[in-house]
Amino acid sequence: MLADRTRRASLLAVTLLALAAAGCSRGEKPVRIGLLTDCRGIYSGYEEQMLAGAELPLLRRGARLTNGKPSGGVSGAEVAGRAVELVRGCTEESENSILVEEARRLVEDKRVDAVVGPFGEEDSLIARELARKYPDVVFIPAWSGAQELTLRHPAANVYRFDTDEAxxxxxxxxxxxxxxxxxxxxxxxxxxxxxxxxxxxxxxxxxxxxxxxxxxxxxxxxxxxxxxxxxxxxxxxxxxxxxxxxxxxxxxxxxxxxxxxxxxxxxxxxxxxxxxxxxxxxxxxxxxxxxxxxxxxxSTPPANSTPAMRRHRAEFSKAFPGLFPADAETRAVLAFHDAMEGLLRGIEAADGDLSDGRQRLHESLAEVRFDAPSSPVRLDRNRQAVRNxxxxxxxxxxxxxxxxxxxxxxxxxxxxxxxxxxxxxxxxxxxxxxxxxxxxx
The missing domain is CATH 3.40.50.2300 (Response regulator)
Structure with a gap:
């Protein structure tokens, strides 16, 4: 009987050690998200707003601003029990060579699991072609009104939670x-x-x-x-x-x-x-x-006119007191917010599983539905938002x-x-x- 108890105790110890090891390995490898925002050029004045939009979904999940400003980044971010690391890239709208260089750095050198951004029509189409080169990485352009991004010849790993201009x-x-x-x-x-x-x-x-x-x-x-x-x-x-x-x-x-x-x-x-x-x-x-x-x-309801938008504005104002409250309702903020929120929900639905060529994440993202501040959103078969x-x-x-x-x-x-x-x-x-x-x- 003593031998049986000893054997059971040994098995329990081995099991606990295995679980602990799994938890540690899961925690040691964070989910790495590349974030492409304009830090130069005509839209660089809106960089703080773009970053704030992308960071708010992480703050909602327990992250903290590192120095009180969006440009300072976040710490303590988690999704589906895994740490999240934001890796920033600096782009300039319509400067294609800069976009390609930054996106390749994020994917090839930093080994990100997903890319949120860039910003702009032409840039999103460049991102679509980059996505074809890196089929295991999820690309979610922000504020891209180009119909062509998803309507004709879509890339299987590109998702858009925003509307196009049509x-x-x-x-x-x-x-x-x-x-x-x-x-x-x-x-x-x-x-x-x-x-x-x-x-x-x-x-x-x-x-x-x-x-x-x-x-x-x-x-x-x-x-x-x-x-x-x-x-x-x-x-x-x-x-x-x-x-x-x-x-x-x-x-x-x-x-x-x-x-x-x-x-x-x-x-x-x-x-x-x-x-x-x-x-x-x-x-x-x-x-x-x-x-x-x-x-x-x-594409957005009149200012502060819906409960969802009022909640969003209150969250935004509390999180980013250095920005104007009305910034919460601009497309620069909303597009990055919705792109990041959609991505995080997909990771949560996949239970943080980014293995197997991220196939489970792709399947989860395709089924994501949520109430964004300006509209309920779901994706069609081309991974394009259906919204109000x-x-x-x-x-x-x-x-x-x-x-x-x-x-x-x-x-x-x-x-x-x-x-x-x-x-x-x-x-x-x-x-x-x-x-x-x-x-x-």
Whole structure:
């Protein structure tokens, strides 16, 4: 009997030692997350906000700011019982060689398990091609509006928890057709990828319902003749249409455009609607004087208007007292926050298992669902976010917005209207009646 007890005690000791060893090895190898943010160039002034957005999900899980500022990093971060190590990379929007060099350093030298970032359209497409080179590493670009990132030829290890720029204007065509009663429209875009994608989405939705396009104009082209009395054709075309969809990047919108449209159209609230970048830019990067009563769309609800956003803003203000509370609701913060939150939830669902080519993590990420501050989010089969957008009315105070309608569950293809058409470009989206997306029906 003594021998049996001795044998059982020995087995128990061996088991405990094995478990302890497993726990130690699990703890010794942290989850390494590469974080690509702009620390140089035109967006470098927003680096603290990008870092804050990415760090807040870790703080929520018990991490601490090292020196009280986002740029000081975090300590004590854990996910699924494993330590988390953030490895930062310094990028500059649209500087491709810098992005490639930093991403390779994170993956090849630092051996990160996942990369959050970079920031920007072109950069995200470079990241997609890098992801093909490193199929075992998870890539989650932040604030990338490029439709092409996931809609056509996606990489199997790229995930996006944010919307693209076409998704951002979902519901605008329906509002014009069903609420304002438009049957013909003129679009004005800015000749950039932003304008092309917003125009493609508006045309697809509006025309699917039965609307017709009177003209498709762009800044620097025909629209520049609007204020020229010697060139009455453009003004006449605009007057003959039921209304104008202004789908421009706020930074590029000339100061004369909205007042001139007002003189041409008359009652703007019934005859002018606004794209997402114009609405969002007017609240963050640049102030565009938008007329009260006009309706536009946004990927985020009006400031501080939902319980989820209020909770997020309170958490952000408490964690980062050195930043403006309103920063919490900017796209720079929200995109990095949602990318990191989605990644951490995927790691938790995989129980921290990053072995076997990270296959379990890929499977878990594909099934992630959570309530982000601005919208519930899930991923489609191309690992692209399905989220809400918001139809909003411009208030009498310059930066106030009134919620008109929530557009739920916006998926990237617009029920195939976009995925069956060419990649966005000047006038690329055909105007044809068809089966509209669910939110338009």
């Amino acid at each position: 998704q951002d204007v979902a519901g605008l065509g329906t509002y014009a057709y069903r609420t304002l009663g438009w049957r013909s429209a003129v679009t004005v875009e800015d000749g950039t990828f932003v304008g092309w994608q917003e125009e493609a989405a508006f045309v697809a939705e509006f025309c699917a319902l039965g609307g017709k396009m009177k003209a498709r104009l762009y800044l620097g082209g025909s629209i520049s003749k609007l204020s020229d009395p010697r060139k009455p054709k453009v003004a006449r075309t605009i007057k003959e249409a039921d209304g104008v969809a202004l789908l421009t990047w706020g930074l590029l919108t000339p100061s004369w455009l909205v007042p001139t449209l007002s003189r041409t159209l008359g009652s703007l609230p019934n005859r002018l609607i606004l794209g997402a970048y114009l609405m969002d830019d007017s609240n963050s990067f640049v102030h565009v004087a938008l007329p009260a009563g006009v309706v536009g769309v946004s 957008t918001y139809v909003e009315r411009v208030g009498r105070e310059p930066r106030k917005r009134e919620l008109v309608r929530v557009v739920p569950g916006v998926e990237q293809t617009f029920r195939g209207l976009l995925s069956s058409s060419p990649a966005p470009g000047p006038g690329s989206q055909p105007c044809r009646k068809g089966s509209p997306p669910s939110w338009a029906r």
